[in-house]
Amino acid sequence: MGHYITVATCSLNQWALDFEGNLKRILESIRIAKERGAKLRVGPELEITGYGCFDHFLEGDTYLHSWEVLGKILESDDARNILLDIGMPVAHKNINYNCRVIILNGKILLIRPKMYLANDGNYRELRYFVPWSAMRHVEEYYLPRMIRNITGQSKVPIGDAVISTIDTCVGVELCEELFTPNSPHINMGLDGVEIFTNSSGSHHELRKLYRRIDLIKEATLKSGGVYLYSNQQGCDGDRLYYDGCALIAVNGQIVAQGSQFSLKDVEVLTATIDVEDVRSHRSISSRGMQATSVTAARNISSTPSSYPRIEADIALSDSGKNSKLRFMMPPTKPIKEFYHTPEQEITLGPACWLWDYLRRSNMSGYFLPLSGGIDSCSTAVIVYSMSRLVVEAVEKGDENIIQDVRRIVGESEDSMYIPRDPKELTGRIFHTCYMGTENSSKETRQRAKKLADSIGSYHIDLNMDNLVSAVHTLFALVTNRTPRYRVHGGSNTENLALQNIQARLRMLLAYLFAQLLPWVRNRNGSLLVLGSANVDECLRGYFTKYDCSSADICPIGSISKTDLRRFIGYAKDCFELPVLQEFLDAQPTAELEPITNEYVQNDEIDMGMTYKELSIFGRLRKNQKCGPFSMFTKLVHEWGNELRPTQIAIKVKRFFYYYAINRHKMTTLTPSYHAESYSPDDNRFDLRPFLYNSAWSWQFSRVDALTQDMENE
Known part of the structure; x- marks a missing residue:
């Protein structure tokens, strides 16, 4: 008896710089854990500042307010008799650390402090922080006066150390370090640490969870050892969605898994x-x-042989009068980890x-130009999925969501309004519009109307x-x-300009x-x-x-056309929306071009490549x-x-030519939910030029030379 320990990890929906809300959620998690x-x-x-x-x-x-929030936690009665691992930025000797x-x-x-910083893809931690490089070494950190007044301490250790409790040893590992x-x-682990904590700000990406869970099990x-993984959850005010999925593993087996x-x-x-x-x-x-x-090897090197151990006057396992009760509670058994399909x-x-x-933008809902195509259809169905999730949470009695819904739909604070049906809620917060022209078909118009009716949007x-016509007339009058x-006999330049008039007018009407x-x-x-442009487009x-x-x-700006089609096929059955088969x-x-008996505009013909090929090009490029x-x-x-080498060369050169001449569009790309590893989002994830030499003369000549050699073999 006396060796059973109950441990807690959590997923918190923190919001960048929302110190008051973040503190509230931290304290609530501590109360639940206790x-x-x-x-x-x-x-x-x-977690104190929000990751983003x-x-x-x-x-x-940011550092001042972080200490103020930590002071509130230190003073809280809820934070007593429990060992707490809290995340915040700390400045030490004029150096900023993620701690x-x-x-x-x-x-x-x-x-x-964090020792290995994430600095690729969506992450730029080296822009803000410096990694702690002194392995198994601690220094003295002199606390701010406000904290001294609370704790009675003037200085505390900072560095690479572990916590030694009365009955075990706890070590910290931060996100990227795993x-x-x-x-x-x-x-x-080799130095005797038995419990590892890992605090993470890991975003959702399609098919990514497998790697995360495999690494935690392998650890x-x-x-x-015991591994406690905590992760941020929700939108932190940016393109990323942090997908939670807190985990607890013991000796390579998952014993608890939170929702993703x-x-x-x-x-x-x-x-x-x-x-x-x-x-x-x-x-x-x-x-x-x-x-x-x-x-022994460390003893003959400059690196300390063991981790400094900071003593904590607490036993994580129960003893004395509680030991029998805890002994009757068996350890949590291993479970089979759960993964969602894409x-x-x-x-x-x-x-x-x-x-x-x-809910955080204080807006009244969403507006979507609904074209009758699969991209805007996917966007609309995702909004409907949101309504379904909200109604499910309301049915479970989530008071925070009930209050958010009432505020968004314009009900008073003392209103008794409760959304009971996803379609009814969708009708209050989601607005769709089919913006037709003489080039639109009756089929797309009908599909848009049927979808709006099926999900309940205000259409x-x-x-x-x-x-x-007014823009056409103005141009003709001036020129x-x-x-x-x-x-009708026009050039490609004329044809593209006329298409763009319609497209840009739709943006004006949408706003x-x-x-x-x-x-x-x-x-x-x-x-x-x-918006509803997919990652391949x-x-x-x-x-x-x-x-x-x-x-x-x-919401779909980083999702491939292939995955969107699979999603619509899934939603058709899951949400009972048979109209989706038409899409x-x-x-x-x-x-955007006139429909004739001989010609109907087709996206893949216009692009000169298929959506499947675009996905392949994107993954190879990025x-x-x-x-x-x-x-x-x-x-x-x-x-x-x-395909013959000549045919493959044509496809590759065509892709890079259009990629080059259109890269400038990424500078104005609508902020999109990041879901795909080959997203071309120029704003942060995919940092590349937007003015290229689209001839790629040196590169293409090498391709042509190799192609000729292959064809002559």
């Missing part, structure tokens, strides 16, 4: 573990040999992101031919020249209706405009700059870091059985 008998609680990375503060981490105010602060009973035990080849948990599979997508602001995960299981798992001679040899991820992730964005159907569509539709319905506020630049893809936010059967078309030459050589092996 109610469940936990003696150790770990929270997400930078970006350049606000360069401001002194964990370990506190117990109103005292700070240790400030542990993903590095020589993770800190390896050496900590304790060989060396044994949730509207909850606070989710606490607990498990009861037997620390003797860790000691038994480690009782093999080869591990003992390695542990002692590592220590279709489910699209159903849930962007929907949760949209809800956070709507408008209009023709904008008079607006288009004495009348441009024509290609099917007009978004501002005034609530007024039309005798309601307050205005609407956020949703963005990569190719197959959209008009400042057309209706220019919006406030875009799956339809050919993708922009409907994930495998291929230029034209290396992309060609890889595709020769991939496509060589179906």
Whole structure:
């Protein structure tokens, strides 16, 4: 008896710089953890500030307010008799660090800075912070006066150390450190640490969870131990959705897994573990040999042989009068980890992101130009999924969501309004509009109307031919020249310009209706405009700059056409929306050119490549870091059985040409939910030029030379 420990980790929906709200959620998670008998609680990375503060981490105010919030936690009665692992930025000797602060009973035990910083993809931590490089070394940190007055301490240790409680040893590992080849948990485990905490700010990306869970299981599979993983959840005010999924693993097996997508602001995960299981798992001679040899090797180097141990006057396991009760509670048994399919991820992730964005922006709802194509259809269905999630949460009695819904739909604070049906809620907060012209087909108009009726959106159907004609007439009046569509004998230049008139007018109309539709319905506020350009069209630049893809936010801007089709197929059955089959059967078309008996505009013909090919080009360009030459050589092996080298070279050169001439469009890309690893988002994720030499003369000549050699073999 006396070896059973209840531990807690959590997912918190923190918001950048929302110090008051973040404090409230931290304290709530501590209260829940204690109610469940936990003696150790770990929270997400930078939970006091929110992870996505970006350049606000360069401001002194951010550090001041972080200490003020930590002071509130130190003073709180809720923070007593539990070991707390709290995340915040700390400045030490004029250097900014991303830190964990370990506190117990109103005292700070240790400030542990992050040692390996995430600095690629969506992350730029080296812009704001410096990694702690002194392994197994601590210094003295002199506390701010406000904290001295609370704790009675003038200085505390800062650095790479572990916490030694009465009955076990706890070590800290921060987010990116788990993903590095020589993770800190390896050496900590060899030095006797039995419980590892990991505080993370990890975003959702399709199919990414497998890697995260595999790494967490592997962290304790060989060396044994208890691993507590905490993650941020929700939209932190940016393009990313942090997908929660807190985890607890013991000796390579998952014993508890939190939800990956949730509207909850606070989710606490607990498990009861037997620390003797860790000691038994480690009782093999080869591990003992390695542990002692590592220590011996360190003794002859400049690096300290062992981790500094900071003593914590607390036993995480129960003893005395509570030991019998705890002994009767068996340790939490291993479970089979759960993964969503990509279709489910699209159903849930962007929907949760949209809800956070709507409730925190103080807007009255969303507006979407609904074209009758699969992209805007997908966007609309994601909004409907959001309504479904909100209604489910309301039915479970979530008071925070009930109050948010009442505020968004314009009900008074004392209103008894409760959304009971997703369609009814959608009708209050979601507005769609079909903006037709003489080039639109009756099929797309009908599909848009049927979809709006099926999900309950407030729908408008209009023709904008008079607006288009007015612009045509103005241009002809000013220039004495009348441009024509290609099917009427016009040039490609004339044809493209005439298409763009329609596209850009739709953007103007979208913002007009978004501002005034609530007024039309005798309601307050205005609407956020949703875009609906997918990742493949963005990569190719197959959209008009400042057309209706220019919006406030875009939930599908980093999702491929292929995955969107799978999502719609899934939603058709899951949401009982048979109309979605019509969208799956339809050919993708922009409907910006006149329809004749001989010609109907087709997206893939216009682009000169298929959506499937675009996905392949995108992954090779971004994930495998291929230029034209290396992309060609890889595709020769991939496509060589179906296509000749000359045909592959043509496709590669066509892609890079259009990618180059359209890259400037990424500078104005609507902020999009990040879901795909090859997103071309120029604003942060994909940092590349937007003015290229589109001839790629040197690169293409190398491709042509290699092609000729292959063809001559």
